[in-house]
Amino acid sequence: MLTGKVNPSGKLTETFPQRIEDTPSYLSYPGEEGHVRYAEGLFVGYRYYDRKKMKPLFPFGYGLSYTTFEYSNLRVNRTETTEKDTVEVTVTIRNTGNVAGKEIVQLYVRDVESRLVRPEKELKAFAKVALEPGEAKDVTLTLQPRDFAYYDSTYREWVIESGEFELLIGKSSADIVLRTTIQMNAHEPFRPLTITSYIKQIAKYPEALAVVKETLKGTFFADFLDSPFAGEMPFFKLIGFGMPREAVEGLLERINTVLSNR
Structure with missing residues (x-):
């Protein structure tokens, strides 16, 4: 490997920070009195560095090679999908160097606009392809409906929202080389608003x-x-600004009645 007879093809399965202070759990680990608070929530690993726009020493999915690879011709089998369909994402990889090598193609999904907080992007599929010098191959990665979902702890279920999703092809989490957008047309069952729901959740419903x-x-x-x-x-928050709780709950009941009858 050191002399170049063997071409290394592995990639990092974690993020290397510039400093230990840059890690997402730095302020909450090791905890105290036998308790550790997982304050980073969803934002572990590359998700944290993405959100903070912080450059790590080495990003998730990073790797070195004695050759180089070119990514091109990104295409999908559908530009619109539903919560029942799979999506096939295909990209052409070419070995543009002088030695044989293997490349790990990474597919990330980004929800352009979500009701709840989501990471900037999430790794959903990857594949390793072996290529001789000058050789090109198509790599196809398949996304299942669950790959577009997030877990809603209020309703205790996985949710797929309608809207735009970006499909990102990367050499690492920090090196996205190709991207495309598809439209998700999901059937969203009515979920009653609660006192912890946000005003923005009704903004798209003029009647509500x-x-x-x-x-x-x-x-x-x-x-x-x-x-x-x-x-x-x-x-x-309406309660905190002087509106009686009964009035807020009555408002929510009227909103839910309007939304359930849509």
């Missing part, structure tokens, strides 16, 4: 938003609803 505006007419919140910050406010 009208109920909120009518209820809050004449109050401080009537004008606030048109601000860019209103969507990030959970309903229980």
